[in-house]
Amino acid sequence: MTGPDSRGRRALLGIAALLVAPSLARPARAQAGEPTAVVERFHAVLLEVMRDARRLGPRGREQRLRPAMEAAFDLPAMARIAVGPAWTRMAPEQQAAIVAAFTDWSVASYAARFDGYSGETFTTLGETELRTGDRLVRTTLNRTDGEPVQLNYLMRRSATEDWRIVDIYLTGAISELASRRAEFTTILREGGPERLAAELRRRSAALLSG
Numbered sequence: 001m002t003g004p005d006s007r008g009r010r011a012l013l014g015i016a017a018l019l020v021a022p023s024l025a026r027p028a029r030a031q032a033g034e035p036t037a038v039v040e041r042f043h044a045v046l047l048e049v050m051r052d053a054r055r056l057g058p059r060g061r062e063q064r065l066r067p068a069m070e071a072a073f074d075l076p077a078m079a080r081i082a083v084g085p086a087w088t089r090m091a092p093e094q095q096a097a098i099v100a101a102f103t104d105w106s107v108a109s110y111a112a113r114f115d116g117y118s119g120e121t122f123t124t125l126g127e128t129e130l131r132t133g134d135r136l137v138r139t140t141l142n143r144t145d146g147e148p149v150q151l152n153y154l155m156r157r158s159a160t161e162d163w164r165i166v167d168i169y170l171t172g173a174i175s176e177l178a179s180r181r182a183e184f185t186t187i188l189r190e191g192g193p194e195r196l197a198a199e200l201r202r203r204s205a206a207l208l209s210g
Contacts, residue, residue, distance in 0.1 A: 035135040035155035035163045036127050042072035042165075043122040043139070046110070050117040058208045061111035069110065074156065074164035075103045081166065082180040083196075086188050094193035101200035105207075112207040119144040135163065138172070 045068035049061050056064060069075070079102035080087050080095075087095065125138040135155040140148040150172035158164045168176045187196045 033163065034127075035137050035153075036124060038072050038155065038163050039137045039139060039153050039165070040122075040124060042068055046114060047117075047120070047122070049111075050114050050120065053114065053116050058108075058111050058115070061114070062107055062208055065110050066107045069107050070103070072165055073106070074158045074166050075099065075106060077156070077158070077164070077166050078102070078106070078177060082177045082184055083188070084181045084185065086185070086193075090193050094197075097197040098193060098200070101197040101204070104204045105200040108204040108207040123148075133157075134166075 045065065049056065049064050052064075053061060076099045079099045082102065083090075083098065090098070121142045123140045123142060125140065128136040128138065130136060137153040137155060139151050139153065141151055142148045149170075152169040152172050153165045154167040154169070155163045156166045166177075170176060184196055187199055
């Protein structure tokens with residue numbers, strides 16, 4: 001299994017500190033529809049794909065992961081958050097193109113990143129309710145060849161009132177979307193929404209070409 005995207009590790013640590021101040025901490029729950037259950041269902045599919053990674057290949061992994069990711073992640077919300085203030089200045093068709101490209105890229109990134117299995121497991125550490133009403137599900141990815149990697153999932157109710165993932169904190173504190181926003185801002189400044197959508201499509205194709 002390859003490691004997390006290096007760009008995520010360069011994100012600012014301070015953003016996470018503001019988001020994760022708990023108003024109420026409690027043990028992890030696994031009731032259907034609850035934040036912890038959403039994450040654990042996704043982890044179960046991810047492990048299945050990792051175990052069968054070589055047989056499936058990149059495109060097979062992408063096909064297996066897509067429905068699980070669309071069920072667990074609020075990908076349109078994540079695209080909007082990653083774009084930032086520029087989102088409101090885009091036409092609806094530009095927003096739709098970016099959401100589609102961002103979704104494809106997100107799934108392709110997981111398909112490329114989780115490309116094998118060496119005995120990894122996931123452990124759920126707990127669930128915290130934040131002052132904003134969001135939830136934080138704290139987990140670790142346990143590796144046989146190194147220290148566990150802490151992955152915290154920021155959960156928010158979607159438009160359909162389902163709990164969905166809207167951000168991931170690598171090593172527990174580095175916001176994935178914070179680094180994306182810095183990168184996307186540069187691309188948008190250089191070429192606008194069309195350039196961003198095209199770049200995400202290009203990256204997806206490259207990730208799945210292996």
